[in-house]
Structures are given as structure tokens and as C-alpha cells.
Amino acid sequence: METNKKAKYEELLQGLRALIAGEDEAVSVMANVCAAVHEAMGFFWTGFYLWRKDELRLGPFQGSVACMHIAAGRGVCGAALERRETLVVPDVERFPGHIACSSLSRSEIVVPMYAPDGRPLGVLDVDSDRLNTFDATDAHYHGLIAELVAPLL
Ligand code: SME
Numbered sequence: 001m002e003t004n005k006k007a008k009y010e011e012l013l014q015g016l017r018a019l020i021a022g023e024d025e026a027v028s029v030m031a032n033v034c035a036a037v038h039e040a041m042g043f044f045w046t047g048f049y050l051w052r053k054d055e056l057r058l059g060p061f062q063g064s065v066a067c068m069h070i071a072a073g074r075g076v077c078g079a080a081l082e083r084r085e086t087l088v089v090p091d092v093e094r095f096p097g098h099i100a101c102s103s104l105s106r107s108e109i110v111v112p113m114y115a116p117d118g119r120p121l122g123v124l125d126v127d128s129d130r131l132n133t134f135d136a137t138d139a140h141y142h143g144l145i146a147e148l149v150a151p152l153l
Pocket residue numbers: 045066067070074075076077078097098099100101102105108125127
């Protein structure tokens with residue numbers, strides 16, 4: 001299972017690198033990265049929130065309609081950005097302040113992104129409709145995916 005997941009991510013990353021090679025339009029790249037990740041991994045919701053005017057605003061995503069504004073420090077997304085660490089949440093109902101965009105979302109992983117000078121850029125947010133979906137392998141690869149996008153923001 002674990003090996004299988006790693007192999008899937010490795011193949012996905014290779015595809016992503018080829019897909020976005022030479023591209024410099026952040027919105028286009030984020031849109032296609034979401035589509036590729038979402039399809040390859042079968043997630044429930046895959047998307048970016050972007051740091052704009054001191055809040056997180058909804059960026060390109062795949063999945064259901066989602067909240068468009070997340071205040072600084074709020075929800076899993078805001079907490080990850082503020083704490084400057086990837087958050088893996090096995091059960092969103094047990095995360096104080098979790099923002100439920102969909103009642104079907106059960107577990108979540110959020111990777112924050114920053115500019116080289118430390119300025120916040122946004123987050124890569126992925127939700128699952130099952131409990132306890134994400135682990136250190138997901139955190140590792142979602143970090144690499146975020147690193148592909150961050151230089152364009
Ligand atoms: N659950 C997130 C909000 C965004 S939706 O999952 C798309 C959070 O608490 O940050």
C-alpha cells in the first residue's frame with residue numbers, strides 16, 4: 001500500500017514536471033496541477049488558497065464549491081500558514097476551528113507556501129471524504145508539489 005502510494009506520487013511528480021516545464025502563468029499551472037493531482041490520487045477536494053490582502057482567498061481547485069475567504073490563522077489552512085508547517089489532520093472534527101466547506105470532508109492535509117524572503121504565498125489544501133487518509137508520505141510529496149508552484153506566485 002505504502003510502496004504503491006509512493007510509486008503513484010513518483011509517477012505523478014514526473015508528469016507534473018513535464019506538464020509545467022517552461023510555463024510561467026501561475027493560474028494555469030495551479031489549475032492543471034490540481035487537475036492532475038486530483039485525478040491521479042482520487043482525492044475529494046484538491047486546491048490552492050492564495051494569500052491576498054491579509055487573508056487566504058480561493059484559487060484554482062478541483063472538487064465541490066468551497067469557501068472563498070479564510071481569515072488569517074483560521075481553519076486548517078490559516079493555521080498551517082501561520083505556524084509555517086504542514087498540517088496533517090486525521091479527523092477534521094477534532095481540529096479546533098476547522099472550516100467545513102463540505103460536510104463530507106473527513107480528513108485533510110495543508111502545505112503552506114512562502115516566498116524566499118518568508119512572505120506568505122498561500123497553501124495547497126487537499127481533503128478526503130475518509131478519516132485518516134494522509135500520512136508522512138503524503139506530506140512529503142505534497143511539499144514537493146507545492147515547491148513546483150511556489151516559484152510562480
Ligand atoms: N477545511 C479548510 C477549509 C477549506 S476547504 O477544506 C476546501 C480549513 O479548515 O482550512
